[in-house]
Amino acid sequence: MIDPIHIIIAFAICSVIGLPSYKMNVVDFSGLLSGYIVGMGVILFTDLKWFVLIFMFFFLSGAATKYKYDQKKKKGVAQGKKGARGYLNVFGNGLVALSFAVFEGVIGGEVFLAGYLAAIASATSDTAGGEIGRLSKHKPRLITNFKEVPTGSEGAISILGETAEFLIALFIGVLAFGMGMDHGTNAIIVATLGGFIGANIDSVLGATVETNVQWWGNNWTNFISTLLGAIAGVGIYYLL
Template sequence: MFRHSPDREEEQNLSRSFSDKRGRNLFFGLLLSSGIAMLAYKRRSLSRSGVIGATITGTTIYGMGGWRSALTIVFFFVSSSLLSHFRTHDKEEIAADKFSKGSQRDIAQVAANGGIAALLALAYGTSKQPAIQAALETAYVGALATATADTWATELGVLSAQAPRLITSGKTTTPGTSGGVTPLGTTAAASGSLALGLFYWLLQPHRRSLRLLPLIALLSGMSGSLLDSILGEKVQAMYYCPTCQKETERSQHSCGTPTRPLRGISWLNNDGVNLLATAGGALVAFLLHFVMRRKLED
């Protein structure tokens, strides 16, 4: 009869303990995310499909990334939801004319803002190399910093007293136009990305490896937000309402008139742009992690 060596038995015990912990995290993640999602549904921040998306995303992030990652995406979601309901009446006309969706986020919007973060948390949880985990952790923050920057900029930028200007040409445009930026919106984007980085760092301020994380969050969040604006202006599908003579993201305008294609790639809507932007922000953070780590070591 073969006997397991002590080293082999210890390895099996550690593996079993790790699996048990992961299972508990997934269970508590399911309870936490579904509870928050249902509360958000009652407050009309999520649609029914959005509840499903938020539950899947939240469970994955808590189960694979841990409680710090989970609290960080809660910070993003709560802050974004509060801003979505801030001065709602002042935004209603712009939202009806310009935006393809309202303040109730559906599953596509949840995936666009949190999908990359969930994938990074999944990669973090399955990796066994500390150096790779540290880089994935930073990329996770970069993805959420971008989502926060974009959401804060959108929700506050449309309230700017100054007319927005297109990101590439500098021409003035109407509030809510994809690719349009304002000083208020840019300030909101910087504040959002920095706030998210600070929040994550404050959850574990004694970790020396994270002391530059707020700066990385700011840089990656603003980079992702810039990419979002460029893609929104140049390649996002935009339509024109012949009745109202207005540009919109909707294939059917709020007046009920079917719109006609104006520019951009037909299948790339705002959700697709947000997904690409968060991926870009995550990549910038991932690269900055190695650059700044090298600086710390020098």
């Protein structure tokens, strides 16, 4: 049974982060509520170290979205609603990580940490790296055929964006390692490779499925790419 004090602490932590973010238009109201679900779930089923990682996704993604927002708006590639993220975006990027956190709390095992790390790294590198990539001075290329496409096109990649995605995934792994979360999971390798793979799967899905299937939106792309990135991370964990 979960201690009520633990629930109060989890709620307080999420409030300290979530309410100012709502005021600063980083999330809308639905994003705030869904953030409570994901954030509190991670805290209640694991510990604060796991929460720090999903907080870094939230912080880096929000910061990258707001960074040079007006410049991206002029290009026509800025996130809508002044950059505020809603519940679909929160769940699309955070549901896989939350699932691994729940599995860790209920079952336990290093494999769930590996999946969690890769899921967080995938979501963070794709969202934050993609926002940085939109600021590239060079035209991006479609990941499937490397032809030049307009900035903001689904499936578009750039050297700046790819570099940012790799470094962000690496950062997540280094952070986990620095907090002592490794425990044999080879956190840096799992997060870096799993995250980078997931971010590029997102681009492939964007270039193929998202542009051709009417009901398939960006949030489905986020969810599936994060899931596959996590699976890749688990596979890498077993190979190491």
